[in-house]
Amino acid sequence: MREPDSITLDDVVAARKRIEGAVPRSPLIRMEGAGASDLYLKLENLQPIRSFKLRGADSAMALLSPGELAAGVYTASAGNMAQGLAWAARRRGTRCTVVVPDNAPQTKLDGIRRLGADTIALPYDEWWNILATHRYPPLEPARFVHPVSDLAVMAGNGTIGLEILEDLPDVDSVLVPFGGGGLSCGIAAAIRGLKPEVKVYGCEVETAAPLAAAIAAGRVVECTRTPTFVDGIGARTMLVEMWPPARRLLAGSLVVSLEEVVAAIRMLVERAAVVGEGAAGAAVAAGLKGSGDVGRVVCVVSGGNIEPAVLSSILAGGVP
Amino acid sequence: MREPDSITLDDVVAARKRIEGAVPRSPLIRMEGAGASDLYLKLENLQPIRSFKLRGADSAMALLSPGELAAGVYTASAGNMAQGLAWAARRRGTRCTVVVPDNAPQTKLDGIRRLGADTIALPYDEWWNILATHRYPPLEPARFVHPVSDLAVMAGNGTIGLEILEDLPDVDSVLVPFGGGGLSCGIAAAIRGLKPEVKVYGCEVETAAPLAAAIAAGRVVECTRTPTFVDGIGARTMLVEMWPPARRLLAGSLVVSLEEVVAAIRMLVERAAVVGEGAAGAAVAAGLKGSGDVGRVVCVVSGGNIEPAVLSSILAGGVP
Numbered sequence: 001m002r003e004p005d006s007i008t009l010d011d012v013v014a015a016r017k018r019i020e021g022a023v024p025r026s027p028l029i030r031m032e033g034a035g036a037s038d039l040y041l042k043l044e045n046l047q048p049i050r051s052f053k054l055r056g057a058d059s060a061m062a063l064l065s066p067g068e069l070a071a072g073v074y075t076a077s078a079g080n081m082a083q084g085l086a087w088a089a090r091r092r093g094t095r096c097t098v099v100v101p102d103n104a105p106q107t108k109l110d111g112i113r114r115l116g117a118d119t120i121a122l123p124y125d126e127w128w129n130i131l132a133t134h135r136y137p138p139l140e141p142a143r144f145v146h147p148v149s150d151l152a153v154m155a156g157n158g159t160i161g162l163e164i165l166e167d168l169p170d171v172d173s174v175l176v177p178f179g180g181g182g183l184s185c186g187i188a189a190a191i192r193g194l195k196p197e198v199k200v201y202g203c204e205v206e207t208a209a210p211l212a213a214a215i216a217a218g219r220v221v222e223c224t225r226t227p228t229f230v231d232g233i234g235a236r237t238m239l240v241e242m243w244p245p246a247r248r249l250l251a252g253s254l255v256v257s258l259e260e261v262v263a264a265i266r267m268l269v270e271r272a273a274v275v276g277e278g279a280a281g282a283a284v285a286a287g288l289k290g291s292g293d294v295g296r297v298v299c300v301v302s303g304g305n306i307e308p309a310v311l312s313s314i315l316a317g318g319v320p
Numbered sequence: 321m322r323e324p325d326s327i328t329l330d331d332v333v334a335a336r337k338r339i340e341g342a343v344p345r346s347p348l349i350r351m352e353g354a355g356a357s358d359l360y361l362k363l364e365n366l367q368p369i370r371s372f373k374l375r376g377a378d379s380a381m382a383l384l385s386p387g388e389l390a391a392g393v394y395t396a397s398a399g400n401m402a403q404g405l406a407w408a409a410r411r412r413g414t415r416c417t418v419v420v421p422d423n424a425p426q427t428k429l430d431g432i433r434r435l436g437a438d439t440i441a442l443p444y445d446e447w448w449n450i451l452a453t454h455r456y457p458p459l460e461p462a463r464f465v466h467p468v469s470d471l472a473v474m475a476g477n478g479t480i481g482l483e484i485l486e487d488l489p490d491v492d493s494v495l496v497p498f499g500g501g502g503l504s505c506g507i508a509a510a511i512r513g514l515k516p517e518v519k520v521y522g523c524e525v526e527t528a529a530p531l532a533a534a535i536a537a538g539r540v541v542e543c544t545r546t547p548t549f550v551d552g553i554g555a556r557t558m559l560v561e562m563w564p565p566a567r568r569l570l571a572g573s574l575v576v577s578l579e580e581v582v583a584a585i586r587m588l589v590e591r592a593a594v595v596g597e598g599a600a601g602a603a604v605a606a607g608l609k610g611s612g613d614v615g616r617v618v619c620v621v622s623g624g625n626i627e628p629a630v631l632s633s634i635l636a637g638g639v640p
Contacts (some may be wrong), residue, residue, distance in 0.1 A: 273624025
């Protein structure tokens with residue numbers, strides 16, 4: 001198993017060949033009315049499962065042998081990677097099981113089941129333990145696909161970076177929601193390999209900002225974590241194996257408030273007619289604030305899976 | 321001035337050359353979880369002004385002489401064509417005025433002003449009279465651009481048809497919101513010219529369905545009209561000049577209920593992570609019902625300008 005920090009541009013290019021024809025290219029649109037900023041949105045929420053996760057899942061599954069595929073796959077996920085792996089498994093006729101934290105939102109559970117995967121619910125700490133240890137023995141010999149630090153998953157995510165550079169060659173910075181770092185580091189591996197002057201930032205919400213905490217401490221530390229509707233990012237701590245690539249590849253962490261995430265989600269509806277989930281809102285909020293650098297900024301709208309009741313409340317002017 | 325019914329594929333191809341480089345190509349995505357249907361969404365709501373209207377507006381303005389551009393342009397619109405013309409005028413530095421009905425939604429008025437156009441509000445009947453007579457003398461010598469039946473506007477709209485056939489060559493039918501007919505007939509002119517076997521339907525909401533009424537009567541008639549949040553389609557009657565092309569080019573009218581429009585708008589959020597306005601919801605609702613033909617169906621998501629409060633209410637389970 002290669003370490004996440006060994007990821008290179010070549011890995012991303014190879015992943016692109018593996019997923020080509022299966023995973024759609026997502027559109028990049030300019031966000032109107034964003035004030036002085038020249039903001040672009042990379043719309044991964046328009047993917048078949050409404051998030052970028054099918055890129056990494058398909059990239060990883062494409063490396064499995066027929067025997068491994070026959071034994072099935074599993075992952076641990078709050079929802080989007082679950083749908084990503086279920087989607088990639090369904091198209092290969094492979095059995096897929098997903099371990100979910102017992103507070104996973106209904107929208108995401110429904111999506112997993114519609115894609116034909118089984119689910120097992122565990123308390124949050126036990127669920128997190130799977131991410132830390134990379135296994136859940138009761139499901140073996142099915143193959144575990146780590147949602148964040150599997151190198152093939154990161155490389156699949158990184159194909160977003162290749163598309164951004166093709167569609168907007170003079171981009172100055174790319175703002176990416178930072179959950180575990182698999183998305184931001186994958187994208188950064190591609191972009192830094194091709195255009196090292198382009199900065200890639202991780203974006204976090206202040207209710208839980210483990211990357212910012214690690215950068216401040218110079219090592220992985222626990223941070224305070226207040227649960228909110230933003231469920232795709234914001235763990236209590238970083239996975240230790242993700243700190244080396246995050247430190248090497250990312251320009252920093254941009255931290256926004258929950259209110260700014262809410263305003264960004266509302267702005268996505270009103271100005272771009274798209275639905276972004278909390279994690280996506282963090283990247284857009286950072287872009288709207290003019291965090292990071294001036295110039296041409298791409299915000300990665302990582303997903304659009306948000307509870308209808310939460311979005312309803314945001315559109316009514318509230319902070320859920 | 322050429323009659324709308326004289327529109328041909330050649331007009332659409334010429335319009336495409338005029339707007340190329342200015343108007344983005346919109347994405348076509350497959351709608352997941354639409355049951356047995358094989359439904360695709362043509363996402364015109366992702367255009368810079370969140371609707372298709374910039375295509376026709378830019379196509380028409382590209383034909384004006386420097387002297388005509390210096391005199392300015394105006395239109396009569398409930399909002400989307402207003403933004404379309406304002407957008408096309410702004411990029412040429414041309415003055416633009418929009419006559420709006422005095423019940424136009426605030427979202428759309430804000431959008432018009434952000435684009436630098438002036439607005440004049442008139443009572444609905446006086447406003448409609450401009451559409452019927454093709455002029456509003458107090459604004460002359462500015463040039464009137466008719467939002468529906470101007471042939472260059474229809475041809476610009478028709479470029480959507482070219483893109484659909486390129487992206488999904490084996491499409492069976494295309495469902496288009498029917499407001500005045502400028503969008504559906506433009507698209508049908510392109511598609512019928514290239515693939516006459518593909519059916520193009522106009523989609524209406526039962527609270528006001530002037531195309532269905534005209535088809536039933538064999539001529540343009542008044543229909544009953546109940547005002548709802550669906551403001552982009554549903555006039556009391558068709559423009560007389562649009563009946564000949566509608567009869568010639570469209571396969572029929574698919575009428576859906578207001579409740580079906582609401583369900584479709586909700587489905588767009590939950591399954592496709594995009595925001596559709598009422599008119600767009602009518603086309604998607606018709607597709608979800610399996611109206612028209614079986615097979616591969618494209619629904620034109622004509623725009624995404626919906627009041628946040630209305631969308632909030634829909635997501636909370638209500639019918640606004």
